Amino acid sequence: MIGRLPLDEQLVALKSALSRNEVLLEVLDRTASLALPGWYMTAGCLFQTVWNVVTGRQPTRGIKDYDVFYFDNGDLSWEAEDAVIRAGKEAFAGLPAEVEIRNEARVHLWYEQKFGVPCAPHPSTEAAIDCFAATTCCLGVRLEPGGRWRVYAPHGLSDVFNLVVRPNPVLAPKEVYEKKAARWRQQWPELTVLDWPTASHGRGASQREAPLCGCGGGGI
Template sequence: MHDSDLGQRLEAILRLAPLRLTSLEIVRSLALPDWAIGAGFIRAAVWDELSGFTAATAVDDIDVLYFDPENRDSEHDAALEKRLREIEPALPWSVRNQARMHVRNGDAPYGSTADALRFWLDTPTCVAVRLDAQDRLEILAPYGLEDLFSMSIRPTPRGRTRKSTYTARIAEKKWHQRWPNVTVELP
């Protein structure tokens, strides 16, 4: 399948998941620059659908990403999390300005939210979406959507250079226990 077909499939999955669509609407209301929601929020929805699960897998957090080089203060992220909890307290919000995350990760500065995704460790996690003002989904997927839809966990170039961190992440997440069809490539 081509990424455009997979993109349409991803959109259909997310539109049928009320919690995910509501989460996107809530974050959109904050009008953050270059924002998206990614990682497990997307991955779990797709893998649940592919696995035929009728109940959604709970996510540890909802990774809200944005890129604002003018306001890199971590307290701003905390204030945004607080606002999100005020809007929807039952959801596990996690907000990170990608304009500052390169420091924590020991990378060169990122140029955008999509650029920051390239430095995450595994390919099916490097997917994020945002909802525009016309309710269209925009997909950010620097490594494409094929690994996400084939349930294949592969290291990104960054995951290959950080082998021990990548393998520790795979061991910690235990994705294969929840989704038995997942395959893992080790660097």
């Protein structure tokens, strides 16, 4: 099983799986051309591509959109973020997929209104990725000069390849995790969805309290 391989071999397997999704590769390439600060493609489009490949499905099946995070705390206005979003719409024109670009430096300005819990300002894109409702979601990939892939995976890749959805009680509330997990299970019934812990660290707990593995910031 790929999830039991050493991390360097899992990184190679990740690139191989993601490369099966031609839309994903095109989004990576076009995002790189935008030169956004601290950007990553992240979340569902990555782990769901892997799930599709592992289960023998078409690589793009069930993927709603392609999320791109970047970090610019020099201008927290909506107008500045909207300008990037509009530039992205031009860059991604013609792709058979929706690409959603968000400045993670601004998340604290709208998170509580949307999800009902406060969010402290993120210090980086990586910190924002750390706060997804499931550790399985905590994954980011970007292209660096020379075509090198930079991979951020603070919880490793074993759960992604083993089709395990594990809660991450750092910020997002329990209901967000359960709603997402239920939706994913409808698309990928092979998933093992772990229960939200009865006694969690609580919202806003330090990410350092969550189990980490040495896969953050790898390159392939």
